[in-house]
Amino acid sequence: MKRFLFVLLLAAAGVPIRAQDEGEDLLSLLGDEETTDYATASFKTTRIINLHSVEQAAGGVLDFRISHRFGFINTGVYEMFGLDGATIRIGMEYGINDRIMLGAGRSSFNKTYDAFTKVKILRQSSGKRTMPISLSWFSSITVNTLKWQFPERENHFTSRLQYAHQLLIARKFNERLSLQLSPTLIHRNLVSVPEEAHDVIAFGGGGRFKVTKRSSINAEYIYVLPDQLLPMYHNSFSVGMDIETGGHVFQLHCTNSTSMVETGFVSETVGDWMEGDIHFGFNISRVFTVKQRKRPAE
Amino acid sequence: MKNLFFLFAALLGFSTATCAQKYFTRTAHIDFYSHTSIEDIKAENNSGTLVIDAATGQIEVACTIKAFEFEKALMQEHFNENYMESNTYPNATFKGKLENISSINFTKPGSYTTKATGTLTMHGVEQAVSVPVTITVEGDKITGETRFVVNPNDYKINIPGPVKGKISEAIEVKVKANLAQLKK
Numbered sequence: 001m002k003r004f005l006f007v008l009l010l011a012a013a014g015v016p017i018r019a020q021d022e023g024e025d026l027l028s029l030l031g032d033e034e035t036t037d038y039a040t041a042s043f044k045t046t047r048i049i050n051l052h053s054v055e056q057a058a059g060g061v062l063d064f065r066i067s068h069r070f071g072f073i074n075t076g077v078y079e080m081f082g083l084d085g086a087t088i089r090i091g092m093e094y095g096i097n098d099r100i101m102l103g104a105g106r107s108s109f110n111k112t113y114d115a116f117t118k119v120k121i122l123r124q125s126s127g128k129r130t131m132p133i134s135l136s137w138f139s140s141i142t143v144n145t146l147k148w149q150f151p152e153r154e155n156h157f158t159s160r161l162q163y164a165h166q167l168l169i170a171r172k173f174n175e176r177l178s179l180q181l182s183p184t185l186i187h188r189n190l191v192s193v194p195e196e197a198h199d200v201i202a203f204g205g206g207g208r209f210k211v212t213k214r215s216s217i218n219a220e221y222i223y224v225l226p227d228q229l230l231p232m233y234h235n236s237f238s239v240g241m242d243i244e245t246g247g248h249v250f251q252l253h254c255t256n257s258t259s260m261v262e263t264g265f266v267s268e269t270v271g272d273w274m275e276g277d278i279h280f281g282f283n284i285s286r287v288f289t290v291k292q293r294k295r296p297a298e
Numbered sequence: 299m300k301n302l303f304f305l306f307a308a309l310l311g312f313s314t315a316t317c318a319q320k321y322f323t324r325t326a327h328i329d330f331y332s333h334t335s336i337e338d339i340k341a342e343n344n345s346g347t348l349v350i351d352a353a354t355g356q357i358e359v360a361c362t363i364k365a366f367e368f369e370k371a372l373m374q375e376h377f378n379e380n381y382m383e384s385n386t387y388p389n390a391t392f393k394g395k396l397e398n399i400s401s402i403n404f405t406k407p408g409s410y411t412t413k414a415t416g417t418l419t420m421h422g423v424e425q426a427v428s429v430p431v432t433i434t435v436e437g438d439k440i441t442g443e444t445r446f447v448v449n450p451n452d453y454k455i456n457i458p459g460p461v462k463g464k465i466s467e468a469i470e471v472k473v474k475a476n477l478a479q480l481k482k
Contacts, residue, residue: 026349026358027391029480030322037364037388041379058371098371175385213380214458246461247372289370 039124042134042172043180045249045285046093046101046118048206048220049238050257050265051182054134054170056118057095060291065091065105067260067283074276082280089260094290109259116140116164124172136168142263159190164262166204176216179207184222186267197228200267214244218253222266229267236269251283319404319479321440322349326475328361330448332466339373339465341366348442348475355399357414359392359473381455382421390420392427402433409434414444423453440477445470 043053046063057063071085079085091105091114099120106113122135144160163186170180182204191198206220222236240253256271256278257264271277326346332339346361363384368374378384394416396402402410415428429446447468450457457465 026320026351026356027347027360029320029349030324030347033324035362041375061371246376246464287372289372292369293367293371 034128036125036129037127039126039134039172042124042170042178043208043218044216044242044244045251045283047251047283048180048208048218049240049251049253049255049283050236050260051180051204051206051220051222052118052136052138052166052168052262053180053206054120054136054168056101056120056136057093057287059095059097060289060293061095062288062290063093063095063103064286064288065089065093065283067091067281069255069258069260069279069281071279072271072276073254073278073280087258087260087279105261107260107264109261109264111145112142112259112261112264113145114140114142114261114263118168124170132171134168134170134172136170138164138166138168138262140164140262142261161189162263163187164266166262176210177207179205181205182222184262184266186263188263188267193230196230200228201225202266204266208242216242218242218251224266232270233267234269234272236265237273247287249283249285251285253281253283254278255281319352320349321352321404321477322480323347323475323477326359326361326473328366328471328473330366330469330471332469334464334466337464339368341368341374341377343367346473346475348473348477349480350396350442350477352399352402352404355396357392357394357396357416360389361391362389363420364388381450381457387420387422390418392416392418394427396431404433404435404440407435407437418448421453421455425452442473442475442477444473447471 041055043055045053046055046057047053067089069087071079071082073081075082087107087109089105089107091103093101093103095101101118104113104115116139118136118138120134120136122131122133124134125131140163142162148155165185166182168180168182170178172178184202184204186200186202188198202222202224204220204222206218208216208218210216218241219239224235234256236255236257238253238255238257240251243250243252256273257269258271258279259265259268271279324347325344326348327342327344328346329340329342343361343366345365346359348357348359350357363382364378366374366377368377394414397413397415402412410433412431412433413428414431417424418427427446429444432443434441448471449467450465450469451467
């Protein structure tokens with residue numbers, strides 16, 4: 001009996017002591033409130049290399065981009081391994097909100113104007129709402145403004161138009177690795193020879209691997225389904241590196257594609273890696289916050 | 299034997315008496331401000347959680363790093379990805395004690411100033427801190443406030459050379475919490 005009482009006594013004495021204990025976890029009294037954690041920054045910028053990534057300019061943010069490809073490396077010393085040649089695209093992109101981005105640009109390749117829209121449909125998340133992937137939709141229209149090859153013929157403006165549609169399916173696997181698949185449909189109103197398809201179906205794939213917090217290695221490949229293009233065209237393959245410095249992202253890369261818009265690099269890539277038809281090139285992105293976000297009132 | 303029973307009863311009584319009121323919030327407002335001649339950076343978070351045990355003076359605060367909102371989206375991305383590494387260290391916490399808790403009467407209107415001393419943990423680094431705290435009781439409204447300065451270097455937040463001039467080494471942090479009784 002005495003021993004039993006002693007135990008009871010100890011137990012009772014233990015209660016106030018525990019209440020004073022530093023280790024007691026007060027916050028756990030509130031219980032867990034589950035929240036949704038969205039994956040952010042799957043890629044450093046809106047492009048993997050040529051391909052659009054699932055990233056886009058945030059609402060109210062303007063992204064000014066200069067993309068540049070030198071000539072083919074295999075042109076030798078006379079062309080300074082391509083440095084004498086240049087193809088350029090200058091573009092502006094603007095986030096209407098965090099989900100919708102509009103953009104436009106002008107490329108020297110085929111004197112092309114392009115305009116596009118990119119919309120976030122799904123965002124990768126974990127926690128309360130779980131979504132394994134991010135999904136975006138991309139559509140663009142391009143206008144080739146080269147002089148008519150045969151001015152004496154009856155030419156239609158619509159012949160200059162090409163369209164690209166893409167689904168961007170991406171997953172950020174961890175802090176370093178993100179992969180993306182981009183099923184692509186290109187439509188050309190006019191093709192050069194009847195053997196070429198008006199509608200070209202292709203599958204793009206790409207990814208990035210972060211080396212440090214501010215740099216990553218990127219690669220992408222676009223597989224065009226067979227028998228749609230003439231044999232002179234090759235699949236686009238690019239490898240490169242992203243370097244981020246504050247508001248700028250520099251992308252340096254090697255690619256066999258000359259064009260920097262979808263309708264061009266998917267269906268008009270003439271370069272062959274095996275032959276050394278490789279462009280050194282870069283994209284520079286600079287973002288400007290045009291419209292500051294509304295901060296929640298205190 | 300009787301004495302023992304008495305002692306036992308007394309101890310039980312004592313132990314229930316210490317189970318006094320706790321106060322809490324899930325919507326503590328936390329903001330910080332970094333001022334340099336090149337750039338001012340502001341961010342705020344309205345989902346801090348805080349619990350005070352009025353009996354012991356124990357206080358705990360936690361906030362989600364990703365919930366900080368910036369005026370510029372890119373700043374927010376860099377804050378999470380490059381500086382706070384919020385995927386690895388999702389929360390910042392403070393665990394400590396309010397000094398002279400007995401002098402604060404949570405049921406009597408007035409303004410009480412004290413200090414919270416304890417451990418501030420963020421970016422995976424623990425630092426002992428002591429910050430001034432004001433607790434204001436107005437009717438049934440209880441507000442807790444603090445203001446203190448944090449140096450990113452103390453928490454191993456690496457700021458690379460080119461942007462050193464843009465991020466202050468004395469970042470001012472403000473916390474304001476409207477507390478409610480925790481009924482449990």
